[in-house]
Amino acid sequence: MAEPTQIAETISLTTLTPHTTELVLRPIEHPLSFKPGQWISLQLPVGDHPPLNRAYSLAEPPSATGHLTLVFDHVPGGKGSGYLSSLKPGDRIPLSGPYGHFVLPDSEPQHLLLIGRYSGLVPLRCMLRSLAEQGLLPSSTLIAQAPTTAEQLYHEEFMALAATHSNFQYLPFVSDGPDSHAETVDVIKHIAGNGRRVTPMIAGVKAFARPLRALLMELGFDRREVKLETYD
Numbered sequence: 544m545a546e547p548t549q550i551a552e553t554i555s556l557t558t559l560t561p562h563t564t565e566l567v568l569r570p571i572e573h574p575l576s577f578k579p580g581q582w583i584s585l586q587l588p589v590g591d592h593p594p595l596n597r598a599y600s601l602a603e604p605p606s607a608t609g610h611l612t613l614v615f616d617h618v619p620g621g622k623g624s625g626y627l628s629s630l631k632p633g634d635r636i637p638l639s640g641p642y643g644h645f646v647l648p649d650s651e652p653q654h655l656l657l658i659g660r661y662s663g664l665v666p667l668r669c670m671l672r673s674l675a676e677q678g679l680l681p682s683s684t685l686i687a688q689a690p691t692t693a694e695q696l697y698h699e700e701f702m703a704l705a706a707t708h709s710n711f712q713y714l715p716f717v718s719d720g721p722d723s724h725a726e727t728v729d730v731i732k733h734i735a736g737n738g739r740r741v742t743p744m745i746a747g748v749k750a751f752a753r754p755l756r757a758l759l760m761e762l763g764f765d766r767r768e769v770k771l772e773t774y775d
């Protein structure tokens with residue numbers, strides 16, 4: 544992690560769902576250039592041995608304001624997310640980045656299969672927004688799993704994207720645990736098991752992401768063909 548640390552100022556906190564918050568930061572020293580899907584590291588003044596380093600994916604593509612938009616879910620008893628919830632506009636946090644290789648392929652895929660659970664949707668949303676803004680959205684499916692209907696992150700936005708882009712399919716599912724996703728499995732088998740060249744990208748906690756990568760490998764994908772971003 545060679546990227547230098549700099550201070551960022553808190554611009555705003557906005558409630559997105561009962562248990563998720565959007566946090567907008569402004570790097571004070573220099574703007575960050577990043578690719579959709581990448582993440583930054585926040586150094587938080589909490590925990591037994593501060594700073595506590597916590598990674599957060601960028602939720603919005605780079606913008607002229609230089610603001611960085613993050614979204615975090617409120618982990619019960621979580622030191623990092625608990626601290627972020629307590630921030631006020633003007634508060635300062637050291638950050639570094641961008642990091643990560645969970646980014647869109649260089650060449651246009653025949654079909655982009657994005658699969659995310661809860662806050663795992665954050666980097667996928669960033670990619671979709673970037674592609675849609677540039678008029679480059681390829682044939683694509685987003686499988687979005689949420690713990691409850693109230694926690695369906697970006698639900699209206701994804702519905703609107705599907706309504707305006709006939710080549711984009713939005714498939715939301717609700718299941719309380721990360722590993723109870725029979726419908727998700729069926730849909731993946733349908734999309735990725737028919738010989739079409741599919742680029743799969745999965746984000747979320749390991750209990751969600753890893754079994755789905757294993758499923759795709761059973762369907763004939765090479766391990767390296769399945770891009771994964773795990774949060775824990």
Ligand SMILES: Cc1cc2nc3c(=O)[nH]c(=O)nc-3n(C[C@H](O)[C@H](O)[C@H](O)COP(=O)(O)OP(=O)(O)OC[C@H]3O[C@@H](n4cnc5c(N)ncnc54)[C@H](O)[C@@H]3O)c2cc1C
Binds near residue numbers: 597614622643665774
């Ligand atoms: C590359 C990367 C990108 C990430 N991007 C995001 C993001 O965009 N939004 C986000 O909310 N988090 C993201 N995370 C996770 C984040 O870094 C923290 O781990 C998370 O906020 C929990 O930290 P905590 O100190 O509050 O909880 P901890 O005390 O560290 O508790 C973690 C436990 O909470 C559970 N948990 C519930 N939700 C999460 C979650 N989202 N991530 C990890 N564990 C969770 C897990 O079971 C885990 O064992 C990312 C992690 C990585 C590695």
